[in-house]
Amino acid sequence: MQILHQSKVFLSVYYAYMVEYRAELILWVLANSMPLIMMGVWTQAAAGGGFSLSAIDFAHYFICVFLIRQLTIVWVVWEFEKEVVEGRLSPRLLQPIDPVWHHVAGHVAERFARMPFTFVLMALFFVLYPQAFWVPSGGGAVLAIAAIILAFILRFLIQYTFAMFAFWTERATAIEQFWFLFYSFLSGMIAPLNVFPEGVKAVVMWTPFPYLIYFPASLLVGLPVNVGQGFGVMVAWSALFWVVNRWLWRRGLRHYSGMGA
Amino acid sequence: MPIIVADCLSKVYPVAIKQSGMRGTLSHFFKRQNRLVNAVKDVSFEIQPGEVVGFLGPNGAGKTTTLKMLTGLIHPSSGRVRVADNVPFQRNRAFLEKITLVMGQKQQLLWDLPAMDSLRINAAVYGIGDREFKRRIGELTEMLSLEEKLTQPVRKLSLGERMKAELLAALLHQPQVLFLDEPTLGLDVNAQVSVREFLKSYNERFDATILLTSHYMADITALCDRVLLIHQGQLIYDGALDGLLDHFAPYRQVKLELEQTLPEAELAPYGEIESISGREVCFIIHREELTRAVAKLLAELPVCDLTITDPPIEEIIGRVFKAGIVE
Numbered sequence: 263m264q265i266l267h268q269s270k271v272f273l274s275v276y277y278a279y280m281v282e283y284r285a286e287l288i289l290w291v292l293a294n295s296m297p298l299i300m301m302g303v304w305t306q307a308a309a310g311g312g313f314s315l316s317a318i319d320f321a322h323y324f325i326c327v328f329l330i331r332q333l334t335i336v337w338v339v340w341e342f343e344k345e346v347v348e349g350r351l352s353p354r355l356l357q358p359i360d361p362v363w364h365h366v367a368g369h370v371a372e373r374f375a376r377m378p379f380t381f382v383l384m385a386l387f388f389v390l391y392p393q394a395f396w397v398p399s400g401g402g403a404v405l406a407i408a409a410i411i412l413a414f415i416l417r418f419l420i421q422y423t424f425a426m427f428a429f430w431t432e433r434a435t436a437i438e439q440f441w442f443l444f445y446s447f448l449s450g451m452i453a454p455l456n457v458f459p460e461g462v463k464a465v466v467m468w469t470p471f472p473y474l475i476y477f478p479a480s481l482l483v484g485l486p487v488n489v490g491q492g493f494g495v496m497v498a499w500s501a502l503f504w505v506v507n508r509w510l511w512r513r514g515l516r517h518y519s520g521m522g523a
Numbered sequence: 524m525p526i527i528v529a530d531c532l533s534k535v536y537p538v539a540i541k542q543s544g545m546r547g548t549l550s551h552f553f554k555r556q557n558r559l560v561n562a563v564k565d566v567s568f569e570i571q572p573g574e575v576v577g578f579l580g581p582n583g584a585g586k587t588t589t590l591k592m593l594t595g596l597i598h599p600s601s602g603r604v605r606v607a608d609n610v611p612f613q614r615n616r617a618f619l620e621k622i623t624l625v626m627g628q629k630q631q632l633l634w635d636l637p638a639m640d641s642l643r644i645n646a647a648v649y650g651i652g653d654r655e656f657k658r659r660i661g662e663l664t665e666m667l668s669l670e671e672k673l674t675q676p677v678r679k680l681s682l683g684e685r686m687k688a689e690l691l692a693a694l695l696h697q698p699q700v701l702f703l704d705e706p707t708l709g710l711d712v713n714a715q716v717s718v719r720e721f722l723k724s725y726n727e728r729f730d731a732t733i734l735l736t737s738h739y740m741a742d743i744t745a746l747c748d749r750v751l752l753i754h755q756g757q758l759i760y761d762g763a764l765d766g767l768l769d770h771f772a773p774y775r776q777v778k779l780e781l782e783q784t785l786p787e788a789e790l791a792p793y794g795e796i797e798s799i800s801g802r803e804v805c806f807i808i809h810r811e812e813l814t815r816a817v818a819k820l821l822a823e824l825p826v827c828d829l830t831i832t833d834p835p836i837e838e839i840i841g842r843v844f845k846a847g848i849v850e
Contacts, residue, residue, distance in 0.1 A: 264650060271647035275633070275640045282635040352596050353631045358619040359648045519597040519612070 272363065276371035284375070291379045294335065297327035298387070300452055314456050319483065321394040323454050325387060326479035331451070332380045333373060334414040334474060338365045339438045342425035346518065347432055355515075362422065369418065398482050405489060409478035412496045417474050419503040426507060429514030450476025456485065467491065470499040525569035526700060526732050527593065532602035534563040534588050534756075562588040564756040565602070572699070575726055575733040577747035577764065585756040586736045587626075590702045593734070594624045607700055620649060623698040627705035630689055632677045638688040639673040642695060649696040656695075663691045667721050683714025690718065694725065701725075703735035707742055719745045740833035768833075773810040776834040777817065778803065782825035793820055797838075802827075807834060 280287070301324030308317040315323070342365070345351040354361040388395045398406065421438060428434040446452055448471035455463050455476045466472055467488075473496045480487045537557035541547050563585040570576055580586050591597045592604055595611030595618065604611055609618035632641040639660075646656040664670050667687045672680060680688060686706065694701070706722070707715040719742060726733055726746075737743055743750060743764060750767055752760035760767055777794070781802045790796055794806040794816055808816045813831070820826060 268647040271643050275636065275644050278640060279633055279636055350629060352591075353624065353626070353629060355596060355614065356594055356619060356622070356624055357645075357648050358616040516598070 268359075268363075269367075272367035273371050276364075276367045277374055279368070280372045280375040287372075287376055288379050290335075291332060291376060291383060294331050295328065295383075297324045297331060297451065300324055300327075304453065315454065315485075318394060319485070320454075321391065322396060322483045323479055323485070325384065325394065326482045327451060327475055329380065329384065329482075330410055330413065330475050330478050332376060333410050334417050335372075335376075336369060336414070336417045336421045338369065338418060339421045339425040339428075339435050341365060341368075342422070343428040343432070343434050346428040351518070365422070366418070369414075399484060402481050402484055406478050406481040409473070409481055409492065409496070412493070412500070413474050413478050416470060416496055416500045416503070419500055419507060420470065423503050423507040423510065426510035426514050429510075429517050445471055445474065448472060449474045450479060454480070454485070468495060470495070473499070524572075526572045526607055527568075527570040527734065528603070528605045529569075529589070529593065530567050530603040532563055532566045532589065532592055532599050532604055533561070534585075534592060534597065535600045536560045536562055536588075561756050563592070563599075563753075566753070566756075566758045567602075568751055568758065568761055570732060570734065572732050573726070573730045574749065575722075575735070575746050577743035577750040578734055578736040578753065579743065579750055579767075580736075580753035584753045586753055587704055588756075589753070590624065590704055590734070590736065594622060594702055596624075620696060621698055622700045622702065623693040623696070624702045625690060625693045625704065625706050627686070627708035630677075630685070632685070632688060632692055634678050635676055637674045638677055638680075638692065641677075641692055642673070645692055645695050651696065659695055659697070660691075663694060666724055667691055668717065681714075683710050683717070686710060686714065686718060687721070690721065697729060699729075699731055701731055701733045701735075703733065703737075705736055705738060707737060707739055715739065715741065722746055744833065774807050774834055775810055775813050776832045776838070777806040777808050777813075777820070778830045778832070779806070779820065779824070779826055780828040782827055785824070790824075793824070807838075 301321055304320040304324065305317040307313070308315060308320050313320075342351075345354070345361075351361065354364065420441075424437045424441065425434050427437055431437075448466050448469060450472055455466065455472055458466065473492060477487055477492045477496075479485075481489070536559070538560050539551075540556050540558050541551040566585075566589060578586050578589070588597070592599050593606055593611060595606075595614045598612045607618060607621040609615060609621075611618060611622075632638050642660065643656075645651075651659065660673070664673065667690065669684065669687050669691065672684050672688065673691075677685060677688065690706065701722075703722070707718050710718065722733060722735075723746060725731055733746070735742065735746065747764055749762065750760070750764050751758060752767065776797065781804065784802055785804075787796065787799060790799070790804055790806075794808045794812075797805040797807050799805075806816075806820075817829070817831070821829065
């Protein structure tokens with residue numbers, strides 16, 4: 263009961279906080295419209311033939327990528343780094359709750375604030391391009407929702423683990439930016455993994471990247487994916503990052519306190 | 524039984540050193556060098572429940588480091604510390620519920636939201652029920668005269684109001700031990716007075732123990748019977764405030780506004796001149812000579828305005844060291 267009450271208060275306050283930035287929210291939604299640009303590129307390319315996906319498949323895929331990017335966006339490393347560098351972590355450490363819950367609540371609440379803009383943009387897209395409209399299968403949608411939630415958790419855990427390096431380097435965001443290079447190519451943001459050579463794809467499917475975008479998007483569109491392997495790999499990577507994260511957190515706190523908090 | 528015990532507390536930090544210039548930057552890039560700083564050395568004291576203790580010392584003396592060790596933010600390099608029957612750096616829930624730390628320059632309230640929202644978060648964190656939350660908010664807003672301010676965005680509050688709201692947030696869980704680091708820094712005189720009065724009444728009402736650092740002597744004189752003086756990481760005085768002032772710094776600062784500027788030579792016979800800025804002159808005068816000196820100043824000089832204050836703590840401490848009382 264206590265946890266439920268705490269979650270409710272955290273979410274409602276952080277929702278109010280995020281809504282304060284409604285003008286920025288529209289810009290952030292638009293700033294993530296890279297998948298829509300990629301859609302233009304790939305539908306044009308597909309029109310010439312030679313791909314396993316049709317132009318409409320590409321359109322479906324990239325509108326899903328757009329939605330999934332909006333739902334799984336994470337910025338915890340920037341906030342955490344600031345807290346460490348400016349010493350704002352200290353007062354948070356004196357409260358009887360792990361400071362991560364402030365970030366989690368902020369991220370989850372932001373989703374709710376961002377969604378109306380995202381949906382309006384998607385509706386606009388389908389009005390302009392009605393032949394791309396489709397309704398996902400019930401089973402696919404349920405699995406996709408589960409995969410999107412897991413993708414958000416995994417992405418958050420990965421970035422929060424990078425954030426732990428702020429205890430030592432003061433520029434943990436550099437790690438995230440380096441990682442982002444691999445993320446943009448291997449997650450399926452720039453191209454669906456269907457267009458990758460089979461061998462490369464088979465290897466990449468054991469890394470966390472495709473599960474952050476390609477896997478949930480494929481479930482939503484109805485492209486063939488190995489559901490069992492997909493969820494298994496996601497849970498395994500999440501568990502690994504969680505363990506590493508907690509280990510770094512304990513060591514980092516010791517270091518932080520050693521440097522004078 | 525004491526509520527705070529510090530026994531031979533020490534803290535040694537590594538601090539990066541870098542020479543200026545390109546060469547320094549390059550050598551710093553390839554090989555980081557650290558120097559060890561003894562921020563706190565063998566500090567021991569005990570504080571009883573309900574005491575209000577002032578923690579004095581110049582910048583960099585080790586005040587904040589000691590407060591951080593007492594709150595559990597940093598591990599002592601050596602020595603023993605106990606606060607409210609807990610070892611602070613274990614930071615267990617029972618301990619965190621009993622203490623609070625307010626740092627004048629750091630804020631915990633969410634900037635763009637009304638303070639009430641941050642307070643609701645704190646209530647949830649400390650498991651304070653709705654009815655109790657309302658009762659405490661009512662009680663604290665009345666003590667702090669903050670009515671109607673809690674529903675305005677924090678960024679719209681004045682500095683004084685914001686500090687009071689920070690205090691309210693830090694005290695919502697009714698901690699027994701308050702660690703306050705410069706709680707009145709940057710506030711105007713009225714706001715300083717009301718924060719002081721609040722702390723006094725909080726201490727009386729809840730029998731709370733308070734350890735505070737401040738740059739303003741008035742904070743210390745208004746609140747503390749006992750002071751700890753720390754210098755270069757070492758505790759050099761632990762006792763009554765009166766004793767500190769009488770023995771170490773029996774001075775007052777006398778500020779004059781004159782009708783016209785006067786040469787320094789003409790002012791010098793009236794006392795030690797601290798500063799002259801146009802028509803404003805500041806003297807440092809021994810307490811015993813104060814009445815006589817002020818009477819003489821008023822009688823002989825064209826004075827428009829005169830104020831007498833305690834010199835700033837920095838000044839007092841500076842004199843303590845200059846006089847060679849403490850080596």
